[in-house]
Amino acid sequence: MRFFGRLMFVLTVLLFAGLASSSSFAKAVKVGVVLPMTGPIASFGQSDWKGIKIAASLKPTVLNGRKLKLILLDNKGDKVETANAVSRLIFKNKVSAVIGAVASGNTLSGAPIAEKAHVPMVTPASTNPLVTKGKKFISRVCFIDxxxxxxxxxxxxxxxxxxxxxxxxxxxxxxxxxxxxxxxxxxxxxxxxxxxxxxxxxxxxxxxxxxxxxxxxxxxxxxxxxxxxxxxxxxxxxxxxxxxxxxxxxxxxxxxxxxxxxxxxxxxxxxxxHFDPKAAVTPLGKKFVKLYRAKYHEDPSAMAALGADAYFVVANAINRAGSTNRIKINKAIRATKGFKGVTGIITLVNGDPVKSAVIQKVKDGKFVYVTTVNP
Amino acid sequence: MNFSEVIQQLVNGISLGSLYGLVAIGYTMVYGVLRLINFAHGDIMMVGTYMAFFGVSAFLLPWWASFIFAMVLAALLGVVIDKVAYKPLRSASRISSLITAIGVSFLLENLFLVLFGGVPKAFPIPKLFAGSLNIGGVILPFVSIFAPVLGIVFLLILLQLLHHTKYGMAMRALSLDIETTRIMGVNVDAVISLVFAIGSALAAAGGILWSLKYPSINPLMGILPGLKAFAAAVLGGIGDVTGAAIGGFIIGVSEILIVAIFPELAGYKDAFAFLLLILVLLFKPTGIMGKDLGGRF
CATH class of the missing domain: 3.40.50.2300 (Response regulator)
Known part of the structure; x- marks a missing residue:
């Protein structure tokens, strides 16, 4: 079953890649996703992708009915692979925006390519301040270190x-x-x-x-x-x-x-x-937790929630931009204000949100919520 | 550092080194016979560990049975890899086999990634291996005692096999000259298969001990230990079984000591094994036990 699931996953990725390049689906808006699906931080990528899929099921279309196509590439948690994946998404798949990567070091190696090509890149979880510093096209939905x-x-x-x-x-x-x-x-x-x-x-x-x-x-x-x-x-x-x-x-x-x-x-x-399912405050956050539990029979991790937020921020920005123009989308992403996302309220200033943090703890083999700390 | 800390670090180093040693023996045996650096060796270690994992968690075998099961399967895998990937290239240039070995390595890694995913799995630890002894402030986890003991036992059995049996004699003969050995009526292919079987079974044993110590397994887990074991094999004198074990201990102990003495250099400890490798290649290319000419083992 697991093998079959994986096979389907690979086929889906291939399918998306194929569809993306065929002209009959030119109307779909393409967004690239770069995540560590294998390698030393594979769990992050897997969780992120689950969260993104839930978000995509909640909001599958943009610009009045055009489908939002996700093209997923695995960066293996590796810096060089991230740079390659970002290049491929931008120059070959011609995506309108990129979501990813997870580890700050990975995002830092992909970011210069997106920055130079003027393609908006939104990382769900890279918290190092350097990721967005001095950049015009890189944004994030998580707090910083x-x-x-x-x-x-x-x-x-x-x-x-x-x-x-x-x-x-x-x-x-x-x-x-x-x-x-x-x-x-x-x-x-x-x-x-x-x-x-x-x-x-x-x-x-x-x-x-x-x-x-x-x-x-x-x-x-x-x-x-x-x-x-x-x-x-x-x-x-x-x-x-x-x-x-x-x-x-x-x-x-x-x-x-x-x-x-x-x-x-x-x-x-x-x-x-970044997030605890028990401390979800926004209606979207509560809805996300419910859907995630129903589909995967587990609580969403912070990574999953951040993945969903990255998706929503990009999708909303495409709608506000009213086109697939990368520069317009980037402007809209960076103008995100008061968006009630899964992990909290997101207002971007120079690409960084100011958000509260939670403290969690392992107790009896489970993550438990300790407290919320506001900035 | 006080005395008990020094002892503690030495214990840590020896137990880590014995794992490198076990894996290094397989490298060195294959090299001794075929002059082939089997870069898939670290991945055979990974496969062996997964087999032990499935033995315990999926087939619900008792731990010792699943460990034997894993070693047997790894031995079979080693033989199959040789038959499928290396044997057709036996008379080709050495570089072709080397590249094939790297190919086999990638194949195994990616096959396991597709089949079982990249998320690490927790290796179940039998109770017998979970505890530790405390002797005057020096803590000896049972695995850390078990690993060097098992390593030395395997080494002694192997030396016995090499020097006091017909098969061992055939292996030593092969390391001198394959064609002449064949003319003497030795079933060369069977002996080569045996070499792969033993080396791979030892790799599986090393992998299992590795996972008892560090119970997180993933399809890429064999890469770094494999490379370090290779450095250990070269350090000890590639082709020499005892040298491989000694090389393993040296790499293990020095890796731990570099962290103990220079904690701020701890992040570079992997580089240290390879620095040693480079130094050995520069100043004593044949390694500690290696001979310049003639037979290996």
């Missing part, structure tokens, strides 16, 4: 009463490097002390050496803004080696795979996130 780092620092300082922290950074990810820096800045400003700072790389599986380094410093809390796979394996080994401190993470933790792989070791792990 200076805010996320501050929220995390406040939470560990005030709620977990931590005064010393060890920070573990994935140096292959711009996301991790940036977020760690903003956390350290905020934590120090509050009077906290960073006692250990060590590094990993995406795809690493052995963290025993880093754990011994952290252990020697006896921090109150461990801040590890990396993606779910490294987090889960780190937590397992940390608990095995007797490192019992709370692990605080960023939105990169937000995937079921964290709990599946991490098991009991990730109990108590807390993280900043």
């Amino acid at each position: 200076p805010f996320q780092g501050k929220v995390a620092a406040k939470y560990v300082y005030n709620n977990l009463h931590a005064r010393t922290a060890a920070v573990i950074v994935d140096m292959a990810q711009d996301y991790s490097v940036g977020l760690a820096r903003f956390f350290i800045k905020a934590f120090k400003k509050m009077g906290g002390k960073i006692v250990g700072n060590t590094f990993i790389q995406t795809g690493d599986q052995d963290f025993s050496a880093q754990i011994a380094v952290v252990k020697a410093h006896h921090p109150d809390v461990i801040y590890m803004p990396t993606y779910y796979q490294e987090l889960a394996l780190f937590a397992r080994q940390a608990r095995q080696f007797g490192l019992k401190q709370t692990i605080m993470a960023g939105d990169g933790a937000s995937e079921e795979a964290l709990i599946k792989v991490g098991g009991k070791a990730v109990e108590g792990l807390s993280f900043t996130n």
Whole structure:
């Protein structure tokens, strides 16, 4: 069944690609989607795509009945593949806009191509401030890391009463490097002390050496803004080696795979996130959660919700632009104001929204909602 | 670092190194006989791990049975790959086989991506391997004890096989000269199959131990350990089984120590294995145990 599903998926992608280039469907508006469907952050891409599909079922047409065709390309969580995929979508498929990618490092490598070709690109989940900085065609629907780092620092300082922290950074990810820096800045400003700072790389599986380094410093809390796979394996080994401190993470933790792989070791792990189904405030958010549960029999992750928001922002912008002209669409995307999206109210300023964050925590093998933090 | 931390890091390094060693043995055996670097070896490790995963989770076999099941299937896969991909190219230039090996590697990775998806699966850990011992502040996870012990046991069995059996003698003869060995009446193809079977079964064992230690499996999991095991095989002197095991330990321990001594360089630890590889190729191209001329093993 799973294999069949995948086969259908591949065929669908091929079909879309084929349809997109055939003239009989010239009326459809083409939007490219670049997501990590395989590779080290595949769960993000899969969730995003599920969210986008739900959003597409809610709003399948734009410009008075023209179908919105999605062309999905897999970037494998890789920087070079992202740049290739963005080029292909823009120059071969001639899309009107691009949704993607997920990891900040990936988006950063695709963004210059979109920027140069004057094609609007909306990333659902790249939180590094550099992603949109100085760019006219790159926008996002998620909050950015200076805010996320501050929220995390406040939470560990005030709620977990931590005064010393060890920070573990994935140096292959711009996301991790940036977020760690903003956390350290905020934590120090509050009077906290960073006692250990060590590094990993995406795809690493052995963290025993880093754990011994952290252990020697006896921090109150461990801040590890990396993606779910490294987090889960780190937590397992940390608990095995007797490192019992709370692990605080960023939105990169937000995937079921964290709990599946991490098991009991990730109990108590807390993280900043974009969305919690229980804290959905907008009517669209509530509707999305209901539809998502009915279709996939699970709660939507933050990634799925952000994917949907990226879709809605692009689709609405195409309607407001009233044409498939890329520059007009980009103007409309960047003028998004007060849109009541799935994850909250989105108003873009220079391509960045100002949104609230939630804090979630793993409890009894589930993500539970802790609190909402407003900017 | 105090004393117990040093010991802890050494334990970590040895247990990681023994996994590299197990995978490196397969590389070195195939190279010793065919002068072929089997780049699909890391992927055979991945396939073996998936088989063990399905053995436990889909066929509900007890863990030991599914581990044996996985090793047997991996051995079969190794033999089939040789028959289908490498044997037709036996007399072609060496570079053709090398490129084919890379092709087989991509085939396995992408086949598993299509079949099982890129989302990591959690490898079920039997209770026996889940715990750890605490000796004076040094923590010994059971897997970390089990991996080097199993690695050394496999190595001793293999050395016994190589030096004290008919098949071992045939393998050693093959490594000297395939054509002459064939003239002597040895069933060369059968012996080559046996080499692939043993190497692949050991890769599966390495993969399973790997997943007991790092219980997240995905179709691309074999790439990096495979490359590091290759570096270990070259470091030890490619073609030499004991050298491969020693090379594995060296890579494992030095990788851990570099993080322990220079935590700020921890992100570059993968590069370190390959830096060692480059240094060995520059200064002692035959590796630690390698001989300049004549037979391997």
